[in-house]
Amino acid sequence: MLKKLRITFAVFFWLGITLLLLDFTGVLHLWLGWMAKIQFLPAVMAANVGIIVLLVLLTLVFGRVYCSVICPLGVFQDGVAALHHRPRKHKRPYHYKKENKWLRYGIWALFVILLLVGLQALAAILAPYSAWGRIVQNLFQPVALWLNNWFAGMAERAGSYAFYEHVVWLRSPPTLIVAATTLVLVIVLAWRGGRDYCNNICPVGTTLGFLSRFAMFRPMINKDKCKNCKACEHACKASCIDLGTHSIDHSRCVTCFNCLDTCRFGALKYRFAWKNAKAEPATPDDGRRAFLTGTALVIGAAAVKAQEKKTDGGFAPIKDKTIPEREVPVTPPGSKSIKDFYRRCTACQLCVAQCPNNVLRPSDNLDRFMQPEMSFERGYCRPECTRCSEICPSGAIRPITREEKTRYHVGIASINRELCVAEKGTSCGNCARHCPVGAITMVETEGGLSVPTVDPAFCIGCGACENLCPVRPISAITVNGRYDHLSD
Amino acid sequence: MERREFLKLSGALALGAAAAGCSPKKAAKAPATEEGPGEMIYRENPVNGDRVSLIGFGCMRWPMIPGPDGDQVIDQEAVNEMVDYAIAHGINYFDTSPAYLMGQSEKAAGIALSRHPRESYYIATKLSNFGPHDRESSIAMYRASFEQLKTDYFDYYLLHAIGRGGVEAYRDRYVDNGMIDFLLAEKAAGRIRNLGFSFHGAQHEFDALIGLHDSDEMHWDFCQIEMNYIDWKHADGVRNVNADYLYAELDKRGIPIVIMEPLLGGRLANVPESISAQLRQREPDSSAASWAFRFCGTYPRVLCILSGMTNMDVLTENVKTFSHFRPLTEEELEFMERMAVQYKEFPLVNCTDCKYCMPCPWGIDIPGIFKHYNSAVTEGSYAQSREQKDYEKLKRAYLVSYDRAIPTLRQADHCIGCGECLSHCPQSIPIPDELHRIDRYVEKLRQDLL
Numbered sequence: 001m002l003k004k005l006r007i008t009f010a011v012f013f014w015l016g017i018t019l020l021l022l023d024f025t026g027v028l029h030l031w032l033g034w035m036a037k038i039q040f041l042p043a044v045m046a047a048n049v050g051i052i053v054l055l056v057l058l059t060l061v062f063g064r065v066y067c068s069v070i071c072p073l074g075v076f077q078d079g080v081a082a083l084h085h086r087p088r089k090h091k092r093p094y095h096y097k098k099e100n101k102w103l104r105y106g107i108w109a110l111f112v113i114l115l116l117v118g119l120q121a122l123a124a125i126l127a128p129y130s131a132w133g134r135i136v137q138n139l140f141q142p143v144a145l146w147l148n149n150w151f152a153g154m155a156e157r158a159g160s161y162a163f164y165e166h167v168v169w170l171r172s173p174p175t176l177i178v179a180a181t182t183l184v185l186v187i188v189l190a191w192r193g194g195r196d197y198c199n200n201i202c203p204v205g206t207t208l209g210f211l212s213r214f215a216m217f218r219p220m221i222n223k224d225k226c227k228n229c230k231a232c233e234h235a236c237k238a239s240c241i242d243l244g245t246h247s248i249d250h251s252r253c254v255t256c257f258n259c260l261d262t263c264r265f266g267a268l269k270y271r272f273a274w275k276n277a278k279a280e281p282a283t284p285d286d287g288r289r290a291f292l293t294g295t296a297l298v299i300g301a302a303a304v305k306a307q308e309k310k311t312d313g314g315f316a317p318i319k320d321k322t323i324p325e326r327e328v329p330v331t332p333p334g335s336k337s338i339k340d341f342y343r344r345c346t347a348c349q350l351c352v353a354q355c356p357n358n359v360l361r362p363s364d365n366l367d368r369f370m371q372p373e374m375s376f377e378r379g380y381c382r383p384e385c386t387r388c389s390e391i392c393p394s395g396a397i398r399p400i401t402r403e404e405k406t407r408y409h410v411g412i413a414s415i416n417r418e419l420c421v422a423e424k425g426t427s428c429g430n431c432a433r434h435c436p437v438g439a440i441t442m443v444e445t446e447g448g449l450s451v452p453t454v455d456p457a458f459c460i461g462c463g464a465c466e467n468l469c470p471v472r473p474i475s476a477i478t479v480n481g482r483y484d485h486l487s488d
Numbered sequence: 489m490e491r492r493e494f495l496k497l498s499g500a501l502a503l504g505a506a507a508a509g510c511s512p513k514k515a516a517k518a519p520a521t522e523e524g525p526g527e528m529i530y531r532e533n534p535v536n537g538d539r540v541s542l543i544g545f546g547c548m549r550w551p552m553i554p555g556p557d558g559d560q561v562i563d564q565e566a567v568n569e570m571v572d573y574a575i576a577h578g579i580n581y582f583d584t585s586p587a588y589l590m591g592q593s594e595k596a597a598g599i600a601l602s603r604h605p606r607e608s609y610y611i612a613t614k615l616s617n618f619g620p621h622d623r624e625s626s627i628a629m630y631r632a633s634f635e636q637l638k639t640d641y642f643d644y645y646l647l648h649a650i651g652r653g654g655v656e657a658y659r660d661r662y663v664d665n666g667m668i669d670f671l672l673a674e675k676a677a678g679r680i681r682n683l684g685f686s687f688h689g690a691q692h693e694f695d696a697l698i699g700l701h702d703s704d705e706m707h708w709d710f711c712q713i714e715m716n717y718i719d720w721k722h723a724d725g726v727r728n729v730n731a732d733y734l735y736a737e738l739d740k741r742g743i744p745i746v747i748m749e750p751l752l753g754g755r756l757a758n759v760p761e762s763i764s765a766q767l768r769q770r771e772p773d774s775s776a777a778s779w780a781f782r783f784c785g786t787y788p789r790v791l792c793i794l795s796g797m798t799n800m801d802v803l804t805e806n807v808k809t810f811s812h813f814r815p816l817t818e819e820e821l822e823f824m825e826r827m828a829v830q831y832k833e834f835p836l837v838n839c840t841d842c843k844y845c846m847p848c849p850w851g852i853d854i855p856g857i858f859k860h861y862n863s864a865v866t867e868g869s870y871a872q873s874r875e876q877k878d879y880e881k882l883k884r885a886y887l888v889s890y891d892r893a894i895p896t897l898r899q900a901d902h903c904i905g906c907g908e909c910l911s912h913c914p915q916s917i918p919i920p921d922e923l924h925r926i927d928r929y930v931e932k933l934r935q936d937l938l
Contacts (some may be wrong), residue, residue, distance in 0.1 A: 156892055161889070163889070164892065165892070315846070315851055315853065315898065316847045316848060316849055318898070381933055382935075384936065385932060421904070421906075426904070426906050427905055427906055428904040428905065430902070433924065434901065470902065
């Protein structure tokens with residue numbers, strides 16, 4: 001019963017978060033946005049006291065329910081393991097393992113140090129929700145988009161506007177590699193050892209493990225009833241039930257309830273544990289429920305390539321834009337400063353997955369590896385869009401309204417006068433025409449040319465000018481980031 | 489639409505029609521489209537006795553398909569089929585140019601037409617020396633046309649699109665380089681049977697060109713002008729002269745007239761619903777295009793009306809119109825004038841999709857953007873205000889269909905306003921201004937500022 005409840009909730013959360021990460025229509029976050037916000041590390045980064053207290057209390061009362069229900073990577077691993085240990089395929093999939101303290105606490109300590117010294121980018125590699133975000137955005141979203149584009153093709157033929165095409169493009173090869181590696185690693189670990197990742201590597205798991213030792217409700221073995229059949233031990237994907245001593249390592253137990261169902265003798269009970277008690281084991285794992293066909297999708301997504309519309313023969317060819325040098329990265333409006341942004345961001349890729357203007361992409365720079373940054377080769381930060389600020393779970397991008405958007409000066413445009421076509425006498429002014437805040441003015445030169453100038457006081461760094469500049473591959477007007485976004 | 493449904497609609501429309509000064513009774517006895525094959529109508533060229541079908545085949549809008557190396561090429565098979573059908577049904581005037589369809593039109597016409605006896609049709613082509621117009625390249629262009637069209641004479645040969653720039657531009661392209669003498673010699677040698685010009689421009693520019701005729705400096709055998717019920721009295725202001733003036737001047741001098749853009753690039757085949765309803769109220773089964781054709785054909789000095797037919801559907805419909813040709817009555821001409829006034833109320837771009845502006849050096853799909861915008865305006869399916877019913881739906885439809893019709897990098901927001909296109913547009917559309925207007929509209933849609 002408890003197991004079924006757990007599975008139901010787990011599927012609910014897992015589907016919700018995965019859909020949120022897959023969504024490119026900008027609709028789902030209105031309904032599912034909260035699921036990202038209750039993730040542990042983002043909540044810590046956002047200093048979201050309410051959520052942290054809630055999760056701490058949840059763990060103190062019920063154990064690591066977070067790991068078995070809310071964490072999408074945890075649920076995914078259960079899915080992989082269940083696929084491997086289909087009912088009655090393996091009689092004894094798991095065995096008790098001693099806690100690998102050095103590895104577990106070593107990684108945890110490293111993680112905390114990384115956070116403290118401000119190397120969020122590296123720490124983020126280990127964070128479970130963010131890892132899942134990267135996997136979905138990099139590997140599964142392209143598949144979803146291709147599927148959408150297929151539907152869009154059908155819709156176009158039928159003259160319907162229900163679906164429309166989205167460009168599929170590779171934002172960052174290194175991030176794709178990290179995501180693919182993480183996925184393979186997690187699948188291998190889960191396939192072989194259930195929750196090995198969660199109990200050896202995952203810093204969130206370790207953190208919650210400190211608390212779950214003292215949880216109010218825990219699975220307990222009643223020594224008197226236990227017949228030492230070891231069914232429970234073999235069913236425990238956390239490998240934390242030791243029948244030699246009839247003890248359970250509650251810091252590693254993810255409260256999946258698989259053991260409860262396996263005990264034929266009623267020796268194992270999930271019960272109030274704050275007064276002393278005992279408990280015990282049962283029969284083989286009937287772990288069922290396969291969540292997804294991960295591997296097939298990975299292979300499909302490995303071939304990610306930028307898919308663009310073809311041009312007609314009668315048109316002048318248009319060169320692709322390339323990314324200009326930016327001394328300071330540009331981060332989205334809603335981020336207070338570069339520092340604050342990179343301190344809070346857990347690189348979960350939710351904003352990257354959601355950005356409807358193809359502006360956000362994970363950074364390849366090691367200082368901020370996989371954390372998002374803006375660039376304007378394919379679009380610009382549109383004045384009416386605040387989606388990333390609405391969905392960011394870690395407070396790196398704080399919620400802003402459309403009106404507040406112009407308060408954030410995330411970058412400054414500057415003009416390369418050697419490239420600018422107006423400087424060469426072509427009538428242009430496309431940057432000035434499209435600046436949403438009127439920061440660009442065309443002025444007359446002595447030679448009678450009309451050339452653009454930027455008023456830095458007004459420029460918000462949205463990239464409209466850079467994106468719409470006719471000069472290619474490097475625009476004649478480019479945006480450089482600002483360190484502090486709110487100072488005027 | 490079924491007859492019964494129509495009657496219901498016409499009843500509903502009767503009130504409106506009464507207000508517009510037309511009696512509802514007329515609607516009820518409006519003649520249905522004639523049955524049977526009918527017979528192509530011909531006009532005789534009073535100068536040389538040519539018997540020309542009133543509808544001519546314009547070879548500027550043939551269907552294009554992707555060729556072997558990905559470029560767009562003419563669908564020759566479709567062209568052959570259309571040309572065969574056209575000739576079988578009495579169309580005998582084919583108008584092309586070395587510039588049309590990225591230079592492929594003449595060749596395709598040559599292939600299709602050479603399968604028929606040369607004396608069964610008239611060929612019209614042009615000296616389209618818009619680019620280099622020195623004597624050598626002009627003559628090379630002239631000679632290439634013979635080869636492409638697989639013929640040794642042209643029935644009608646035009647100085648392509650003169651008018652803009654007045655007599656000076658004409659002298660520059662044709663007189664100073666000696667081309668006019670060359671062409672007159674060719675005419676004397678029988679390789680050109682009729683020498684004329686196609687005109688786009690202002691009244692004083694036309695006056696100057698026709699003045700050459702009056703002063704016997706140059707004899708024009710025929711003249712090709714843009715004419716339709718919109719341009720009759722409502723051409724776009726200063727830069728383009730009204731067709732009624734052109735017609736009257738040519739008529740006065742007895743110069744045969746060939747009509748181009750009778751449908752404004754197809755726009756008059758697909759008019760806004762409010763206008764189309766009034767047309768159907770008068771004649772339930774007549775198309776908007778047939779009204780536009782009949783308008784032009786009503787004027788007796790018109791020798792031939794060119795239609796750039798793109799497919800068999802259009803062709804068969806047009807053949808039907810001209811096989812049962814009925815000129816408009818005085819009252820109907822007045823009615824068409826009222827329709828023209830109403831049509832001008834719509835914020836359409838006056839583009840006929842001739843593609844002379846292309847390729848834009850910055851990659852903008854100019855005619856594509858105008859076509860998309862015009863069709864949304866014509867269908868009434870464009871959002872005008874946030875208060876409007878269905879605003880969200882219309883907004884989505886416009887933006888999605890815009891992205892589908894035009895790749896993002898070729899959309900109006902990329903127009904830098906360099907003005908390269910301006911001199912190429914026969915309609916004198918202020919292209920950058922219109923693109924920026926559409927861009928502002930799209931921006932307002934995206935930002936919900938309407």
